[in-house]
Amino acid sequence: MNNQEIYNAMQIKLGLELPPMPEFVPGIRRAPSRGFNLTRSQTETALKNALRYVPEELHATLAPEFMRELLTHGRIYAYRYRPEGRIYGRDIDSYQGNCIEGKAFQVMIDNNLDFEIALYPYELVTYGETGQVCQNWLQYQLIKQYLEIMTQEQTLVVESGHPLGLFPSKPEAPRVIITNALMVGMFDNQLDWEVATAMGVANYGQMTAGGWMYIGPQGIVHGTFNTLLTAGRLKLGVPADGDLRGKLFVSSGLGGMSGAQPKAVEIANGVGIIAEVDESRIRSRFDQGWVSKICTSAAEAFSIAREYMNNQQSISIAFYGNIVDLLQYAVDNNIHVDLLSDQTSCHAVYNGGYCPQGVSFAQRGEMLAHERERFHVEVDRSLRIHFQLIKNLAERGTYFFDYGNSFMKAVFDAGVKEISRNGIDEKDGFIFPSYVEDIMGPELFDYGYGPFRWVCLSGREEDLLKTDQAAMSCIDPNRRGQDRDNYNWIRDAQKNKLVVGTKARILYQDAEGRKNIALKFNAMVRNKEIGPVMLGRDHHDVSGTDSPFRETANIKDGSNVMADMAVQCFAGNAARGMSLVALHNGGGVGIGKAINGGFGLVLDGSERIDEVIKSAMLWDVMGGVARRSWARNHNSMVVSMDFNKNYAGVGHITMPFIPEENLIKATVSQALEKK
Numbered sequence: 001m002n003n004q005e006i007y008n009a010m011q012i013k014l015g016l017e018l019p020p021m022p023e024f025v026p027g028i029r030r031a032p033s034r035g036f037n038l039t040r041s042q043t044e045t046a047l048k049n050a051l052r053y054v055p056e057e058l059h060a061t062l063a064p065e066f067m068r069e070l071l072t073h074g075r076i077y078a079y080r081y082r083p084e085g086r087i088y089g090r091d092i093d094s095y096q097g098n099c100i101e102g103k104a105f106q107v108m109i110d111n112n113l114d115f116e117i118a119l120y121p122y123e124l125v126t127y128g129e130t131g132q133v134c135q136n137w138l139q140y141q142l143i144k145q146y147l148e149i150m151t152q153e154q155t156l157v158v159e160s161g162h163p164l165g166l167f168p169s170k171p172e173a174p175r176v177i178i179t180n181a182l183m184v185g186m187f188d189n190q191l192d193w194e195v196a197t198a199m200g201v202a203n204y205g206q207m208t209a210g211g212w213m214y215i216g217p218q219g220i221v222h223g224t225f226n227t228l229l230t231a232g233r234l235k236l237g238v239p240a241d242g243d244l245r246g247k248l249f250v251s252s253g254l255g256g257m258s259g260a261q262p263k264a265v266e267i268a269n270g271v272g273i274i275a276e277v278d279e280s281r282i283r284s285r286f287d288q289g290w291v292s293k294i295c296t297s298a299a300e301a302f303s304i305a306r307e308y309m310n311n312q313q314s315i316s317i318a319f320y321g322n323i324v325d326l327l328q329y330a331v332d333n334n335i336h337v338d339l340l341s342d343q344t345s346c347h348a349v350y351n352g353g354y355c356p357q358g359v360s361f362a363q364r365g366e367m368l369a370h371e372r373e374r375f376h377v378e379v380d381r382s383l384r385i386h387f388q389l390i391k392n393l394a395e396r397g398t399y400f401f402d403y404g405n406s407f408m409k410a411v412f413d414a415g416v417k418e419i420s421r422n423g424i425d426e427k428d429g430f431i432f433p434s435y436v437e438d439i440m441g442p443e444l445f446d447y448g449y450g451p452f453r454w455v456c457l458s459g460r461e462e463d464l465l466k467t468d469q470a471a472m473s474c475i476d477p478n479r480r481g482q483d484r485d486n487y488n489w490i491r492d493a494q495k496n497k498l499v500v501g502t503k504a505r506i507l508y509q510d511a512e513g514r515k516n517i518a519l520k521f522n523a524m525v526r527n528k529e530i531g532p533v534m535l536g537r538d539h540h541d542v543s544g545t546d547s548p549f550r551e552t553a554n555i556k557d558g559s560n561v562m563a564d565m566a567v568q569c570f571a572g573n574a575a576r577g578m579s580l581v582a583l584h585n586g587g588g589v590g591i592g593k594a595i596n597g598g599f600g601l602v603l604d605g606s607e608r609i610d611e612v613i614k615s616a617m618l619w620d621v622m623g624g625v626a627r628r629s630w631a632r633n634h635n636s637m638v639v640s641m642d643f644n645k646n647y648a649g650v651g652h653i654t655m656p657f658i659p660e661e662n663l664i665k666a667t668v669s670q671a672l673e674k675k
């Protein structure tokens with residue numbers, strides 16, 4: 001078989017013409033080199049892997065170019081295949097397609113790659129240092145072509161960014177099924193993943209990057225707002241209807257997700273200081289109005305914070321510098337911090353996610369490219385100091401919580417055994433709680449509250465306004481404290497100017513809330529009150545993610561090491577007809593540490609979609625509630641009991657009996673004594 005025959009055998013393919021090398025717009029953030037560590041034979045395979053996307057006529061030109069990319073960036077991105085200029089999520093009608101879903105997914109992909117949204121748009125990284133839409137621009141071009149021709153009788157299969165092909169299917173099936181970095185157990189570790197990704201066979205989809213459902217930092221603001229408010233209530237004595245007035249929150253990171261922190265603390269009426277080493281990220285957040293003040297000295301930052309706290313006013317301050325230096329100042333000057341966290345990208349701690357103290361952001365890039373071992377040593381040194389400072393502050397009354405970025409695991413790996421509960425390994429967890437363990441898990445996920453979101457595909461502001469109003473009308477603010485927070489959130493959403501990129505909204509809701517809002521929106525599409533809507537959620541949710549250090553940190557029956565829930569959630573969503581389903585390894589905590597999945601559902605106004613909503617939206621949440629209930633989580637048991645009553649004859653959840661604690665203790669003691 002020769003290449004001419006292969007070329008003739010495909011209708012969907014990249015053409016014979018060599019695209020011009022696009023101009024790199026100055027000022028757009030670029031990913032650091034990921035390092036080049038392949039063996040000679042792996043390098044040859046990597047090169048062949050990239051060239052299999054392009055016709056033979058271009059091989060001689062592209063082989064040396066791709067080889068250069070691999071050596072200098074540690075990856076082949078095929079920059080030449082990136083479309084020139086700005087990519088952004090446009091109005092759905094401006095896309096080509098044979099079905100509404102094909103056009104809708106193009107909006108979502110382009111939004112994930114928007115200069116204003118993506119962390120490293122040229123390297124297809126949406127957020128979280130390494131979370132990519134797909135691996136390279138060759139895949140992007142092909143995916144686009146497939147989405148343009150796909151009909152409702154076909155399903156597109158995307159494996160780690162690679163569009164495997166379009167396969168005959170049916171309207172009730174998902175239009176796209178995505179998997180990312182699902183590695184076989186024995187190879188499910190960082191080192192093997194790095195080789196696989198450099199060879200062009202694994203994509204780190206993180207969560208909504210590879211699931212094409214990222215909606216900019218707004219997506220995370222609501223969760224951060226809920227977390228901070230709930231932490232205030234649980235740990236600082238803030239009353240149920242109160243807020244964070246007069247309280248100080250300190251953290252780090254103004255990146256993709258972490259950039260939500262200043263906005264969230266301001267909405268909660270508190271005072272926040274967020275350290276960030278990359279000036280360009282501070283600039284972006286400041287220009288977007290997501291952070292209100294920039295300080296280059298810790299003294300100035302804390303003094304402004306004090307003034308605002310005294311006046312019971314809210315403000316968010318970006319500290320341009322290392323979080324370790326900021327905390328050192330607080331410790332040395334006996335400054336009281338109420339809430340403390342960290343949102344550096346510790347899930348990719350040695351790949352540039354964490355900038356060591358004493359190393360500037362520019363030096364970080366240089367060291368990553370040329371002195372990786374030294375960088376590793378510097379990261380460990382900095383993490384050890386970082387831990388000591390947190391410990392000091394915690395001893396003085398600060399409530400520190402891990403923000404699901406693998407910070408505590410990174411500290412442990414840096415040699416600090418005392419951060420683990422048993423002082424030996426991570427099996428019993430860490431001495432500080434993770435935000436899910438203490439706050440989000442019991443108070444939100446166990447009830448089914450999670451990051452439901454939607455995108456108005458028309459791109460019209462008025463559609464977003466109408467959907468906000470419609471969603472608000474579905475919430476009873478007097479049912480629970482969480483409902484009141486969610487009601488206030490959506491009531492003030494327009495005022496808080498949360499949109500970056502497509503006209504999107506995030507709104508934490510439980511199973512019934514999500515289902516009712518979705519049905520209402522679909523009816524509005526049917527009545528032509530609004531254009532089509534894309535529904536989805538963050539993978540960081542009730543059922544979508546199994547991650548023992550994060551989403552499932554409050555599962556205590558030993559099943560937190562299992563990934564059954566996330567896989568069942570994905571499969572169940574596919575079976576019930578979600579438009580897009582995605583399942584990934586890694587997520588926000590790193591390869592081998594989580595399995596996470598998400599969905600997309602295009603509301604076209606049809607009655608068929610009403611039926612999908614009724615079964616799939618409910619399953620997408622209740623599958624996780626049922627599992628959490630089986631793990632004996634009290635709030636989930638309450639919701640499951642209601643479900644069994646309300647859905648009698650239609651659905652049913654197996655619930656756990658709870659034995660007397662004394663019976664268990666006595667039985668185990670007696671048996672072990674005899675042994």
Ligand SMILES: NC(=O)c1ccc[n+]([C@@H]2O[C@H](COP(=O)([O-])OP(=O)(O)OC[C@H]3O[C@@H](n4cnc5c(N)ncnc54)[C@H](O)[C@@H]3O)[C@@H](O)[C@H]2O)c1
Pocket residue numbers: 119127128129220223224252253254255256257258259260275276277278281321322323324343344345346347348353354355356357403404405406540587588589
């Ligand atoms: N926000 C959330 O709700 C949430 C939830 C779960 C997990 N996370 C985790 O939070 C982490 C951050 O996510 P992201 O999308 O913002 O990543 P990101 O890489 O876009 O941003 C992290 C930021 O931290 C900065 N930084 C690194 N080291 C620093 C240091 N020592 N001092 C000050 N700044 C430093 C980086 O310059 C970068 O801008 C990830 O590990 C993610 O998984 C966030």
